[in-house]
Amino acid sequence: MRMMYYRRKIILALLEALGRDVSAKSMQKYLFLFTRRQVGEKAFDFVPYKYGCFSFQANQDLVALSKQGYLDIEKIERKDSLYHPLYETHFIRDLDLFDAQAIREVCNLYGSMSQNELIAYTYRTNPFTAINSTIASNLLTQKEMDKVRECKERYKCSSSxxxxxxxxxxxxxxxxxxxxxxxxxxxxxxxxxxxxxxxxxxxxxxxxxxxxxxxxxxxxxxxxxxxxxxxxxxxxxxxxxxxxxxxxxxxxxxxxxxxxxxxxxxxxxxxxxxxxxxxxxxxxxxxxxxxxxxxxxxxxxxxxxxx
Known part of the structure:
Protein backbone atom coordinates (compact mmCIF):
# COMPACT_ATOMS: atom_id res chain seq x y z
CA MET A 1 0.00 0.00 0.00
CA ARG A 2 1.26 3.48 -0.89
CA MET A 3 2.66 5.54 1.98
CA MET A 4 0.66 8.68 2.68
CA TYR A 5 1.87 12.02 4.01
CA TYR A 6 0.51 12.77 7.46
CA ARG A 7 -0.88 16.10 6.32
CA ARG A 8 -2.97 14.31 3.66
CA LYS A 9 -4.38 12.04 6.34
CA ILE A 10 -5.47 15.22 8.12
CA ILE A 11 -7.37 16.37 5.03
CA LEU A 12 -9.15 13.03 4.63
CA ALA A 13 -9.86 12.84 8.37
CA LEU A 14 -11.44 16.30 8.22
CA LEU A 15 -13.66 15.31 5.30
CA GLU A 16 -14.55 12.14 7.19
CA ALA A 17 -15.48 14.07 10.34
CA LEU A 18 -17.57 16.61 8.41
CA GLY A 19 -19.39 13.79 6.65
CA ARG A 20 -20.24 15.76 3.51
CA ASP A 21 -18.88 17.41 0.40
CA VAL A 22 -16.84 20.53 1.12
CA SER A 23 -16.08 23.52 -1.13
CA ALA A 24 -12.49 24.52 -1.80
CA LYS A 25 -12.91 27.87 -0.04
CA SER A 26 -14.44 26.21 3.03
CA MET A 27 -11.78 23.49 3.13
CA GLN A 28 -9.04 26.11 3.31
CA LYS A 29 -10.82 27.78 6.23
CA TYR A 30 -11.40 24.49 8.08
CA LEU A 31 -7.73 23.58 7.71
CA PHE A 32 -6.70 27.02 8.91
CA LEU A 33 -8.90 26.74 12.01
CA PHE A 34 -7.55 23.25 12.60
CA THR A 35 -3.93 24.42 12.51
CA ARG A 36 -4.76 27.15 15.04
CA ARG A 37 -5.50 24.30 17.46
CA GLN A 38 -2.43 22.24 16.65
CA VAL A 39 0.24 21.94 19.32
CA GLY A 40 3.76 22.55 17.98
CA GLU A 41 4.52 22.50 14.26
CA LYS A 42 1.56 23.25 12.02
CA ALA A 43 0.54 20.81 9.29
CA PHE A 44 -0.04 23.70 6.88
CA ASP A 45 1.05 27.32 6.57
CA PHE A 46 -1.21 29.99 5.09
CA VAL A 47 -1.00 33.33 3.31
CA PRO A 48 -3.62 36.10 2.98
CA TYR A 49 -4.94 35.42 -0.51
CA LYS A 50 -7.86 36.44 -2.73
CA TYR A 51 -10.49 34.78 -0.54
CA GLY A 52 -8.60 34.86 2.75
CA CYS A 53 -6.30 32.28 4.30
CA PHE A 54 -4.88 29.95 1.65
CA SER A 55 -2.39 27.10 1.72
CA PHE A 56 -0.76 26.23 -1.60
CA GLN A 57 0.50 23.00 -0.06
CA ALA A 58 -3.00 21.97 1.01
CA ASN A 59 -4.31 22.77 -2.45
CA GLN A 60 -1.60 20.60 -4.02
CA ASP A 61 -2.35 17.79 -1.57
CA LEU A 62 -6.04 17.87 -2.47
CA VAL A 63 -5.19 17.58 -6.16
CA ALA A 64 -2.85 14.68 -5.35
CA LEU A 65 -5.57 12.91 -3.34
CA SER A 66 -7.90 13.30 -6.30
CA LYS A 67 -5.35 11.70 -8.63
CA GLN A 68 -4.91 8.87 -6.14
CA GLY A 69 -8.65 8.18 -6.15
CA TYR A 70 -9.57 9.33 -2.65
CA LEU A 71 -11.80 12.20 -3.71
CA ASP A 72 -13.37 13.85 -6.69
CA ILE A 73 -12.97 17.55 -7.47
CA GLU A 74 -16.02 19.09 -9.12
CA LYS A 75 -15.85 22.57 -10.59
CA ILE A 76 -18.76 24.74 -9.45
CA GLU A 77 -19.76 28.37 -9.95
CA ARG A 78 -17.96 31.45 -8.63
CA LYS A 79 -14.47 30.09 -9.20
CA ASP A 80 -14.89 27.40 -6.59
CA SER A 81 -14.63 23.62 -6.47
CA LEU A 82 -16.34 20.91 -4.47
CA TYR A 83 -14.45 18.05 -2.81
CA HIS A 84 -16.40 14.80 -2.77
CA PRO A 85 -14.92 11.77 -0.91
CA LEU A 86 -15.17 8.71 -3.13
CA TYR A 87 -15.35 6.15 -0.34
CA GLU A 88 -15.44 5.91 3.42
CA THR A 89 -12.10 6.32 5.17
CA HIS A 90 -10.96 6.10 8.77
CA PHE A 91 -7.80 8.18 8.72
CA ILE A 92 -8.75 9.99 11.90
CA ARG A 93 -7.62 6.83 13.69
CA ASP A 94 -4.12 7.38 12.30
CA LEU A 95 -3.80 10.88 13.75
CA ASP A 96 -2.26 11.62 17.10
CA LEU A 97 -4.65 12.23 19.98
CA PHE A 98 -4.38 16.03 19.93
CA ASP A 99 -4.88 16.38 16.17
CA ALA A 100 -7.88 14.05 16.20
CA GLN A 101 -9.42 16.08 19.00
CA ALA A 102 -8.70 19.33 17.14
CA ILE A 103 -10.52 18.04 14.06
CA ARG A 104 -13.55 17.08 16.15
CA GLU A 105 -13.59 20.52 17.77
CA VAL A 106 -13.42 22.30 14.42
CA CYS A 107 -16.29 20.23 13.07
CA ASN A 108 -18.41 20.74 16.18
CA LEU A 109 -17.81 24.49 16.34
CA TYR A 110 -17.84 25.46 12.67
CA GLY A 111 -19.19 22.49 10.71
CA SER A 112 -22.73 23.87 10.47
CA MET A 113 -21.66 27.33 9.26
CA SER A 114 -22.37 28.37 5.70
CA GLN A 115 -19.36 29.12 3.51
CA ASN A 116 -19.80 32.88 3.90
CA GLU A 117 -20.22 32.58 7.67
CA LEU A 118 -17.06 30.51 7.85
CA ILE A 119 -15.04 32.94 5.75
CA ALA A 120 -16.33 35.94 7.70
CA TYR A 121 -15.45 34.23 10.98
CA THR A 122 -11.82 33.73 9.92
CA TYR A 123 -11.68 37.37 8.81
CA ARG A 124 -13.04 38.64 12.12
CA THR A 125 -10.81 36.52 14.31
CA ASN A 126 -7.71 36.83 12.10
CA PRO A 127 -7.87 40.15 10.19
CA PHE A 128 -4.45 39.52 8.61
CA THR A 129 -5.97 36.74 6.51
CA ALA A 130 -8.31 39.28 4.88
CA ILE A 131 -5.79 41.94 3.82
CA ASN A 132 -5.77 40.75 0.18
CA SER A 133 -9.35 39.52 0.06
CA THR A 134 -11.53 40.57 -2.86
CA ILE A 135 -14.73 39.70 -0.99
CA ALA A 136 -14.13 41.02 2.54
CA SER A 137 -16.24 44.15 2.07
CA ASN A 138 -19.22 41.96 1.16
CA LEU A 139 -18.95 39.94 4.37
CA LEU A 140 -17.77 42.32 7.07
CA THR A 141 -19.17 45.42 8.75
CA GLN A 142 -17.49 48.79 8.31
CA LYS A 143 -15.93 48.48 11.75
CA GLU A 144 -14.58 45.04 10.93
CA MET A 145 -13.20 46.31 7.61
CA ASP A 146 -11.42 49.09 9.48
CA LYS A 147 -9.56 46.42 11.47
CA VAL A 148 -8.53 44.71 8.24
CA ARG A 149 -7.25 48.01 6.82
CA GLU A 150 -5.37 48.76 10.04
CA CYS A 151 -3.75 45.35 9.82
CA LYS A 152 -2.72 45.95 6.21
CA GLU A 153 -1.34 49.40 6.96
CA ARG A 154 0.78 47.96 9.75
CA TYR A 155 3.07 46.40 7.16
CA LYS A 156 3.31 49.39 4.84
CA CYS A 157 6.70 51.12 4.67
CA SER A 158 7.63 54.37 2.95
CA SER A 159 11.41 53.83 2.93
CA SER A 160 13.28 52.51 -0.10
Whole structure:
Protein backbone atom coordinates (compact mmCIF):
# COMPACT_ATOMS: atom_id res chain seq x y z
CA MET A 1 0.00 0.00 0.00
CA ARG A 2 1.26 3.48 -0.89
CA MET A 3 2.66 5.54 1.98
CA MET A 4 0.66 8.68 2.68
CA TYR A 5 1.87 12.02 4.01
CA TYR A 6 0.51 12.77 7.46
CA ARG A 7 -0.88 16.10 6.32
CA ARG A 8 -2.97 14.31 3.66
CA LYS A 9 -4.38 12.04 6.34
CA ILE A 10 -5.47 15.22 8.12
CA ILE A 11 -7.37 16.37 5.03
CA LEU A 12 -9.15 13.03 4.63
CA ALA A 13 -9.86 12.84 8.37
CA LEU A 14 -11.44 16.30 8.22
CA LEU A 15 -13.66 15.31 5.30
CA GLU A 16 -14.55 12.14 7.19
CA ALA A 17 -15.48 14.07 10.34
CA LEU A 18 -17.57 16.61 8.41
CA GLY A 19 -19.39 13.79 6.65
CA ARG A 20 -20.24 15.76 3.51
CA ASP A 21 -18.88 17.41 0.40
CA VAL A 22 -16.84 20.53 1.12
CA SER A 23 -16.08 23.52 -1.13
CA ALA A 24 -12.49 24.52 -1.80
CA LYS A 25 -12.91 27.87 -0.04
CA SER A 26 -14.44 26.21 3.03
CA MET A 27 -11.78 23.49 3.13
CA GLN A 28 -9.04 26.11 3.31
CA LYS A 29 -10.82 27.78 6.23
CA TYR A 30 -11.40 24.49 8.08
CA LEU A 31 -7.73 23.58 7.71
CA PHE A 32 -6.70 27.02 8.91
CA LEU A 33 -8.90 26.74 12.01
CA PHE A 34 -7.55 23.25 12.60
CA THR A 35 -3.93 24.42 12.51
CA ARG A 36 -4.76 27.15 15.04
CA ARG A 37 -5.50 24.30 17.46
CA GLN A 38 -2.43 22.24 16.65
CA VAL A 39 0.24 21.94 19.32
CA GLY A 40 3.76 22.55 17.98
CA GLU A 41 4.52 22.50 14.26
CA LYS A 42 1.56 23.25 12.02
CA ALA A 43 0.54 20.81 9.29
CA PHE A 44 -0.04 23.70 6.88
CA ASP A 45 1.05 27.32 6.57
CA PHE A 46 -1.21 29.99 5.09
CA VAL A 47 -1.00 33.33 3.31
CA PRO A 48 -3.62 36.10 2.98
CA TYR A 49 -4.94 35.42 -0.51
CA LYS A 50 -7.86 36.44 -2.73
CA TYR A 51 -10.49 34.78 -0.54
CA GLY A 52 -8.60 34.86 2.75
CA CYS A 53 -6.30 32.28 4.30
CA PHE A 54 -4.88 29.95 1.65
CA SER A 55 -2.39 27.10 1.72
CA PHE A 56 -0.76 26.23 -1.60
CA GLN A 57 0.50 23.00 -0.06
CA ALA A 58 -3.00 21.97 1.01
CA ASN A 59 -4.31 22.77 -2.45
CA GLN A 60 -1.60 20.60 -4.02
CA ASP A 61 -2.35 17.79 -1.57
CA LEU A 62 -6.04 17.87 -2.47
CA VAL A 63 -5.19 17.58 -6.16
CA ALA A 64 -2.85 14.68 -5.35
CA LEU A 65 -5.57 12.91 -3.34
CA SER A 66 -7.90 13.30 -6.30
CA LYS A 67 -5.35 11.70 -8.63
CA GLN A 68 -4.91 8.87 -6.14
CA GLY A 69 -8.65 8.18 -6.15
CA TYR A 70 -9.57 9.33 -2.65
CA LEU A 71 -11.80 12.20 -3.71
CA ASP A 72 -13.37 13.85 -6.69
CA ILE A 73 -12.97 17.55 -7.47
CA GLU A 74 -16.02 19.09 -9.12
CA LYS A 75 -15.85 22.57 -10.59
CA ILE A 76 -18.76 24.74 -9.45
CA GLU A 77 -19.76 28.37 -9.95
CA ARG A 78 -17.96 31.45 -8.63
CA LYS A 79 -14.47 30.09 -9.20
CA ASP A 80 -14.89 27.40 -6.59
CA SER A 81 -14.63 23.62 -6.47
CA LEU A 82 -16.34 20.91 -4.47
CA TYR A 83 -14.45 18.05 -2.81
CA HIS A 84 -16.40 14.80 -2.77
CA PRO A 85 -14.92 11.77 -0.91
CA LEU A 86 -15.17 8.71 -3.13
CA TYR A 87 -15.35 6.15 -0.34
CA GLU A 88 -15.44 5.91 3.42
CA THR A 89 -12.10 6.32 5.17
CA HIS A 90 -10.96 6.10 8.77
CA PHE A 91 -7.80 8.18 8.72
CA ILE A 92 -8.75 9.99 11.90
CA ARG A 93 -7.62 6.83 13.69
CA ASP A 94 -4.12 7.38 12.30
CA LEU A 95 -3.80 10.88 13.75
CA ASP A 96 -2.26 11.62 17.10
CA LEU A 97 -4.65 12.23 19.98
CA PHE A 98 -4.38 16.03 19.93
CA ASP A 99 -4.88 16.38 16.17
CA ALA A 100 -7.88 14.05 16.20
CA GLN A 101 -9.42 16.08 19.00
CA ALA A 102 -8.70 19.33 17.14
CA ILE A 103 -10.52 18.04 14.06
CA ARG A 104 -13.55 17.08 16.15
CA GLU A 105 -13.59 20.52 17.77
CA VAL A 106 -13.42 22.30 14.42
CA CYS A 107 -16.29 20.23 13.07
CA ASN A 108 -18.41 20.74 16.18
CA LEU A 109 -17.81 24.49 16.34
CA TYR A 110 -17.84 25.46 12.67
CA GLY A 111 -19.19 22.49 10.71
CA SER A 112 -22.73 23.87 10.47
CA MET A 113 -21.66 27.33 9.26
CA SER A 114 -22.37 28.37 5.70
CA GLN A 115 -19.36 29.12 3.51
CA ASN A 116 -19.80 32.88 3.90
CA GLU A 117 -20.22 32.58 7.67
CA LEU A 118 -17.06 30.51 7.85
CA ILE A 119 -15.04 32.94 5.75
CA ALA A 120 -16.33 35.94 7.70
CA TYR A 121 -15.45 34.23 10.98
CA THR A 122 -11.82 33.73 9.92
CA TYR A 123 -11.68 37.37 8.81
CA ARG A 124 -13.04 38.64 12.12
CA THR A 125 -10.81 36.52 14.31
CA ASN A 126 -7.71 36.83 12.10
CA PRO A 127 -7.87 40.15 10.19
CA PHE A 128 -4.45 39.52 8.61
CA THR A 129 -5.97 36.74 6.51
CA ALA A 130 -8.31 39.28 4.88
CA ILE A 131 -5.79 41.94 3.82
CA ASN A 132 -5.77 40.75 0.18
CA SER A 133 -9.35 39.52 0.06
CA THR A 134 -11.53 40.57 -2.86
CA ILE A 135 -14.73 39.70 -0.99
CA ALA A 136 -14.13 41.02 2.54
CA SER A 137 -16.24 44.15 2.07
CA ASN A 138 -19.22 41.96 1.16
CA LEU A 139 -18.95 39.94 4.37
CA LEU A 140 -17.77 42.32 7.07
CA THR A 141 -19.17 45.42 8.75
CA GLN A 142 -17.49 48.79 8.31
CA LYS A 143 -15.93 48.48 11.75
CA GLU A 144 -14.58 45.04 10.93
CA MET A 145 -13.20 46.31 7.61
CA ASP A 146 -11.42 49.09 9.48
CA LYS A 147 -9.56 46.42 11.47
CA VAL A 148 -8.53 44.71 8.24
CA ARG A 149 -7.25 48.01 6.82
CA GLU A 150 -5.37 48.76 10.04
CA CYS A 151 -3.75 45.35 9.82
CA LYS A 152 -2.72 45.95 6.21
CA GLU A 153 -1.34 49.40 6.96
CA ARG A 154 0.78 47.96 9.75
CA TYR A 155 3.07 46.40 7.16
CA LYS A 156 3.31 49.39 4.84
CA CYS A 157 6.70 51.12 4.67
CA SER A 158 7.63 54.37 2.95
CA SER A 159 11.41 53.83 2.93
CA SER A 160 13.28 52.51 -0.10
CA UNK A 161 15.08 49.23 0.49
CA UNK A 162 16.83 46.43 -1.37
CA UNK A 163 16.42 43.07 0.33
CA UNK A 164 17.55 39.53 -0.37
CA UNK A 165 16.05 36.18 0.57
CA UNK A 166 16.83 32.51 -0.06
CA UNK A 167 13.97 30.02 -0.12
CA UNK A 168 15.96 27.11 1.30
CA UNK A 169 14.14 25.95 4.43
CA UNK A 170 10.98 27.96 3.71
CA UNK A 171 7.57 26.69 2.72
CA UNK A 172 6.07 28.80 -0.04
CA UNK A 173 3.59 30.23 2.45
CA UNK A 174 6.23 31.23 5.03
CA UNK A 175 8.34 32.70 2.24
CA UNK A 176 5.46 34.83 0.93
CA UNK A 177 4.56 35.94 4.43
CA UNK A 178 8.11 37.26 4.89
CA UNK A 179 7.73 39.27 1.69
CA UNK A 180 4.33 40.62 2.77
CA UNK A 181 5.50 41.59 6.25
CA UNK A 182 8.48 43.44 4.76
CA UNK A 183 6.21 45.24 2.26
CA UNK A 184 8.10 43.86 -0.74
CA UNK A 185 6.57 45.16 -3.95
CA UNK A 186 8.75 43.34 -6.47
CA UNK A 187 10.41 39.94 -6.16
CA UNK A 188 13.41 39.74 -8.47
CA UNK A 189 14.41 36.14 -9.23
CA UNK A 190 18.13 36.04 -10.09
CA UNK A 191 18.36 32.30 -10.76
CA UNK A 192 19.70 31.31 -14.16
CA UNK A 193 16.96 28.70 -14.43
CA UNK A 194 13.85 29.44 -12.38
CA UNK A 195 13.09 25.78 -11.71
CA UNK A 196 13.05 24.00 -8.38
CA UNK A 197 12.27 20.51 -7.13
CA UNK A 198 10.90 22.22 -4.02
CA UNK A 199 7.17 22.82 -4.39
CA UNK A 200 6.15 26.39 -5.14
CA UNK A 201 9.50 27.76 -6.25
CA UNK A 202 9.47 27.11 -9.98
CA UNK A 203 8.73 30.23 -11.99
CA UNK A 204 5.11 29.57 -12.94
CA UNK A 205 3.80 28.79 -9.47
CA UNK A 206 5.98 31.39 -7.75
CA UNK A 207 4.87 34.15 -10.11
CA UNK A 208 1.20 33.27 -9.70
CA UNK A 209 1.55 33.07 -5.91
CA UNK A 210 3.30 36.45 -5.73
CA UNK A 211 0.71 38.15 -7.90
CA UNK A 212 -2.03 36.65 -5.73
CA UNK A 213 -0.70 38.52 -2.70
CA UNK A 214 -0.05 41.76 -4.58
CA UNK A 215 3.67 41.35 -5.30
CA UNK A 216 5.14 41.72 -8.78
CA UNK A 217 7.50 38.99 -9.95
CA UNK A 218 10.33 39.45 -12.42
CA UNK A 219 12.89 36.90 -13.57
CA UNK A 220 16.33 38.19 -14.58
CA UNK A 221 18.23 35.07 -15.74
CA UNK A 222 21.11 37.16 -17.08
CA UNK A 223 22.19 37.73 -13.47
CA UNK A 224 22.25 34.00 -12.68
CA UNK A 225 25.09 31.48 -12.51
CA UNK A 226 25.16 28.36 -14.68
CA UNK A 227 24.35 25.20 -12.71
CA UNK A 228 27.49 23.49 -13.98
CA UNK A 229 29.60 26.13 -12.24
CA UNK A 230 28.02 25.31 -8.88
CA UNK A 231 29.49 21.82 -8.65
CA UNK A 232 32.12 20.89 -6.05
CA UNK A 233 31.32 23.75 -3.68
CA UNK A 234 32.40 22.22 -0.38
CA UNK A 235 33.81 25.14 1.60
CA UNK A 236 33.14 28.85 1.93
CA UNK A 237 36.40 29.44 0.06
CA UNK A 238 34.96 27.51 -2.89
CA UNK A 239 31.93 29.79 -2.90
CA UNK A 240 34.09 32.89 -2.59
CA UNK A 241 36.19 31.89 -5.60
CA UNK A 242 33.08 31.22 -7.68
CA UNK A 243 31.50 34.55 -6.77
CA UNK A 244 34.71 36.51 -7.37
CA UNK A 245 34.89 35.01 -10.85
CA UNK A 246 31.19 35.80 -11.33
CA UNK A 247 31.78 39.46 -10.43
CA UNK A 248 34.63 39.75 -12.91
CA UNK A 249 32.91 37.95 -15.79
CA UNK A 250 29.16 37.31 -15.94
CA UNK A 251 28.10 40.26 -13.79
CA UNK A 252 30.19 42.72 -15.82
CA UNK A 253 29.01 41.20 -19.09
CA UNK A 254 25.38 41.62 -18.03
CA UNK A 255 25.62 45.09 -16.52
CA UNK A 256 22.52 46.11 -18.44
CA UNK A 257 20.49 43.55 -16.50
CA UNK A 258 21.82 45.01 -13.25
CA UNK A 259 20.82 48.51 -14.33
CA UNK A 260 17.37 47.17 -15.20
CA UNK A 261 16.97 45.94 -11.61
CA UNK A 262 18.15 49.37 -10.43
CA UNK A 263 15.44 51.03 -12.53
CA UNK A 264 12.81 48.74 -10.98
CA UNK A 265 14.15 49.59 -7.53
CA UNK A 266 14.04 53.32 -8.24
CA UNK A 267 10.42 53.03 -9.38
CA UNK A 268 8.98 50.47 -6.95
CA UNK A 269 11.10 51.38 -3.87
CA UNK A 270 11.01 47.96 -2.15
CA UNK A 271 12.59 45.10 -4.10
CA UNK A 272 13.82 41.70 -2.94
CA UNK A 273 16.39 39.58 -4.78
CA UNK A 274 15.81 35.85 -4.45
CA UNK A 275 17.65 32.61 -5.10
CA UNK A 276 17.89 29.24 -3.32
CA UNK A 277 20.56 29.27 -0.63
CA UNK A 278 19.57 30.08 2.94
CA UNK A 279 23.04 31.43 3.80
CA UNK A 280 23.58 34.72 1.92
CA UNK A 281 27.34 34.10 1.96
CA UNK A 282 26.78 31.07 -0.23
CA UNK A 283 24.57 32.75 -2.81
CA UNK A 284 25.44 35.10 -5.65
CA UNK A 285 22.41 37.28 -4.83
CA UNK A 286 24.63 38.94 -2.23
CA UNK A 287 27.14 39.92 -4.93
CA UNK A 288 24.30 41.28 -7.07
CA UNK A 289 23.08 43.27 -4.07
CA UNK A 290 26.59 44.59 -3.40
CA UNK A 291 26.85 45.76 -7.01
CA UNK A 292 23.51 47.55 -6.72
CA UNK A 293 24.54 49.19 -3.46
CA UNK A 294 27.76 50.44 -5.07
CA UNK A 295 26.05 52.17 -7.98
CA UNK A 296 26.01 55.99 -7.98
CA UNK A 297 23.25 57.96 -6.25
CA UNK A 298 22.00 55.15 -4.06
CA UNK A 299 18.88 56.24 -2.15
CA UNK A 300 17.91 52.87 -0.70
CA UNK A 301 19.03 50.78 2.25
CA UNK A 302 20.03 47.11 2.25
CA UNK A 303 18.65 44.30 4.37
CA UNK A 304 18.81 40.49 4.35
CA UNK A 305 15.71 38.44 5.19
CA UNK A 306 16.80 35.39 7.14
CA UNK A 307 14.75 32.40 8.27
Missing amino acids: VLMTIGYEGFTLEKYLKQLICNDIRVLCDVRKNAFSMKYGFSKGILQKACEGVGIKYIHVPALGIESENRKALNTQEDYNRLFEEYEQTSLKQNWGALLYVRSVLDEEKRVCLTCFEKDPRQCHRTRVANALMNLPNVTYDFQEILL
